[in-house]
Amino acid sequence: SQTIHQWPATLVQPVGSPLSLECTVEGTSNPNLYWYRQAAGRGLQLLFYSVGIGQISSEVPQNLSASRPQDRQFILSSKKLLLSDSGFYLCAWQSGRANEQFFGPGTRLTVL
Amino acid sequence: GESVGLHLPTLSVQEGDNSIINCAYSNSASDYFIWYKQESGKGPQFIIDIRSNMDKRQGQRVTVLLNKTVKHLSLQIAATQPGDSAVYFCAENISGGGADGLTFGKGTHLIIQP
Numbered sequence: 001s002q003t004i005h006q007w008p009a010t011l012v013q014p015v016g017s018p019l020s021l022e023c024t025v026e027g028t029s030n031p032n033l034y035w036y037r038q039a040a041g042r043g044l045q046l047l048f049y050s051v052g053i054g055q056i057s058s059e060v061p062q063n064l065s066a067s068r069p070q071d072r073q074f075i076l077s078s079k080k081l082l083l084s085d086s087g088f089y090l091c092a093w094q095s096g097r098a099n100e101q102f103f104g105p106g107t108r109l110t111v112l
Numbered sequence: 113g114e115s116v117g118l119h120l121p122t123l124s125v126q127e128g129d130n131s132i133i134n135c136a137y138s139n140s141a142s143d144y145f146i147w148y149k150q151e152s153g154k155g156p157q158f159i160i161d162i163r164s165n166m167d168k169r170q171g172q173r174v175t176v177l178l179n180k181t182v183k184h185l186s187l188q189i190a191a192t193q194p195g196d197s198a199v200y201f202c203a204e205n206i207s208g209g210g211a212d213g214l215t216f217g218k219g220t221h222l223i224i225q226p
Contacts, residue, residue, distance in 0.1 A: 044156075100146055106153070
């Protein structure tokens with residue numbers, strides 16, 4: 001069966017510090033991968049998606065970047081965090097042949 | 113998108129009653145719909161889906177109804193239990209419409225009263 005992992009689960013970082021969040025998927029190959037951000041009490045905002053290694057599409061201009069160095073690995077990064085980067089970050093995967101997305105457990109990021 | 117900036121609406125129901133959560137979608141080309149449940153501090157979990165060639169689909173204690181005429185989707189939860197307390201999101205997609213994936217609704221916070 002397929003599983004999706006995210007780490008860390010919780011992160012507190014100072015403004016101006018770098019960021020690296022990691023997402024890995026097991027049990028599937030060549031998935032579409034997604035990064036979402038969710039502010040407290042809000043809906044899901046799609047940040048990036050990837051259909052293959054090295055292929056990244058950005059949905060909104062922002063202080064973040066994404067990379068996909070391996071088929072089942074998706075990384076969300078920032079060189080300098082802003083207060084507004086605080087939120088709950090969710091990674092999701094989708095089979096290229098299906099419509100449903102499956103979400104990871106999320107990373108709670110607090111920028112102080 | 114619009115769903116991102118709005119505070120979530122709240123639905124409060126008595127334990128044991130049925131819950132109905134509604135969702136309106138805007139893209140008439142959407143042909144696939146999903147309901148997700150998100151408990152506090154966790155990622156959304158798939159509950160049930162429905163394709164546009166159906167009007168109704170039933171799962172365990174849940175039923176999804178699709179009205180394509182008015183672009184409306186609903187999730188019915190029978191005999192609501194405390195464990196049903198969560199935020200519920202609808203999502204829509206166009207099959208073969210590209211990898212940018214699902215469009216999520218704004219979510220509804222379901223609160224169960226004892």
